[in-house]
Amino acid sequence: MGAAMAGVQGHVDRFRADAGKLWADMELQAMAALHYLGRETNARSLAEAIEILCKLQVNSFNRLDEDVEQTGLFMNPALAMVNHSCIPNAFVQFVGRKAVLHAYQEIKKDEEIEISYIATVDEIHPWCSAPLSGVSEPDRQKQIRRRWAACKPLRDPRSPAYAIEPLPRVLTEASMFFGEQGNFAYGLCISAFLATRVDPYKAAAPFAPQRVKGLLMVAKLLANTAPADTGASTGESKAVTSAKSLRGAVEKALGKMDQATVCQTLLELVVYYAPAAHSEEWSVLREAKDLLADIEALPSRETEDALIKAFVRNPNGDGERRFFEQAILSPLRELSDYCLDIMDSEFS
Ligand SMILES: C[S@@+](CC[C@H](N)C(=O)[O-])C[C@H]1O[C@@H](n2cnc3c(N)ncnc32)[C@H](O)[C@@H]1O
Incomplete structure (x- = not known):
């Protein structure tokens, strides 16, 4: 020993x-x-x-007993070799004085056995959530690739669980990575996926701080995405296989949408919800107001501006709802459709 x-x-x-x-x-x-x-x-x-x-x-492990809960610490040098994963393929169970390592699924030869060091599915371990900003670019890409591979069970199309950590965290890292690379279009698709298909399931209230921050992230990426060159499109929309056609498809989707209108509407939502989410002093609110002032100063947008203002005044009106569905939500959903393809093509 x-x-x-x-x-x-x-x-x-x-x-x-x-x-x-x-x-x-x-x-x-x-x-x-x-x-x-x-x-x-x-x-x-x-x-x-x-x-x-x-x-x-x-x-050591907390030795747990079904009836009396924690009964002590358990230390076994061989079991201590098992590393952590937020999506483990095994777990440890105590049976009397014995610790039994169970597999959740078949573990192939040479595949690492990993257990979770944390208790609940929505917690996330520091190794999976550690920000990658101080890490060199190739290392960061490698880390995102590794974390994305670990998310595979959560993105099984038969039972997708996009809101379960660490998937949202990995997507957030990837979106920031693309933003810092100047690839705002890909960052935007990922942020749109988070805002429309992840955050609402993580937090029901529309004024939840993470949802408001997510909207600002989408708006900022949109503000950085110059109106797309629709001529660059390959014309493909389905079965996007190569990186080039994926890029073309994203550019085409961007070219179809009125980026300034979507951006302005999202910023209006941030300004509306931010005081409830945090306070009048929240930096997110300040940033949104500054960006909004820039967009409102753009020339020849009177019609769009009127539609957005009408929506802000009466978001539940029939016409206003239709405007939001067609002009804002639908193009964001279309961009979000490319998120998983982008992740797979860049990080698989
Ligand atoms: C119980 S030991 C696991 C075995 C350890 N890797 C070894 O070689 O001795 C726990 C330590 O392993 C490392 N570790 C475990 N899981 C990890 C992970 N997913 N990523 C990075 N380090 C990990 C950390 O240093 C942690 O303190």
């Missing part, structure tokens, strides 16, 4: 660097353990005891 324990990770430096309550607790526990064992407390014995505690912290 001692030799096996030597091989497991303890991340002592990371715990020390955090220097929070956990580290203070560990020092106290280490001193108590040495005292209990009748061993002298000195710098060396304390460091050894702390290392063991850190290894337990990183590698």
Whole structure:
């Protein structure tokens, strides 16, 4: 056991660097353990005891009993080798004093066995949610590819579960990645997918902060997407296979829509919902108002402006609803239709 324990990770430096309550607790526990064992407390014995505690912290399982819930910690060096995934292919169950590693599905030879370190499906582990902004571009692409592959069970067309983490998080990362690359069209398709097919299922209230932020993201990407060159289109709309025809199809969809009108309407929605979502001081509200002022200053948009203002005044009127469905929602849905193809073509 001692030799096996030597091989497991303890991340002592990371715990020390955090220097929070956990580290203070560990020092106290280490001193108590040495005292209990009748061993002298000195710098060396304390460091050894702390290392063991850190290894337990990183590698042990909460041993759960069906009736009395947590009954203690369970540590097994072989089981401690199993890494985390937010979409695991296995889980650990306690049967009496034994821990049993069960597979959720068939695990092929050489495929990694992964369990979830967290308790509920909607939580997301820091490794899956860690922002990738400080990472070099090829590493970032590799990370998104890896995370996207892990989302496969959530995008099974027979039982899609787009709102379950980590899928929304991976799409958000990919949208930001494309935005930073200057590929606003692809970022927009992904953000449109999040705004229309993910966020409403994650948060029912239209003033939920994440939904309002999602609308601003779509509006910002739209503002950056220059009116598309419709001549670049290949004319294909179905069975988009190659990256080139996918690009052409997205450009065609963009070329058909009135980008300024969609952008302005989304910004009006952000301005309407932001105070309920957060406050009058919210930076999202400020940004939306600034962008709105820029669009309203564009020349020759009196008709569109009148339609948008009418919708804002009376969103439930028949004509206004039709305007929203046809001029705003329908083109956004069309863009969102390309999201999964884009992810598969760029990150598979
Ligand atoms: C219980 S151990 C798992 C085995 C460990 N990878 C090893 O080789 O000893 C937990 C540690 O593994 C690493 N780890 C586990 N899952 C990970 C993941 N999905 N991504 C990155 N690191 C992970 C972290 O350093 C974590 O503290």
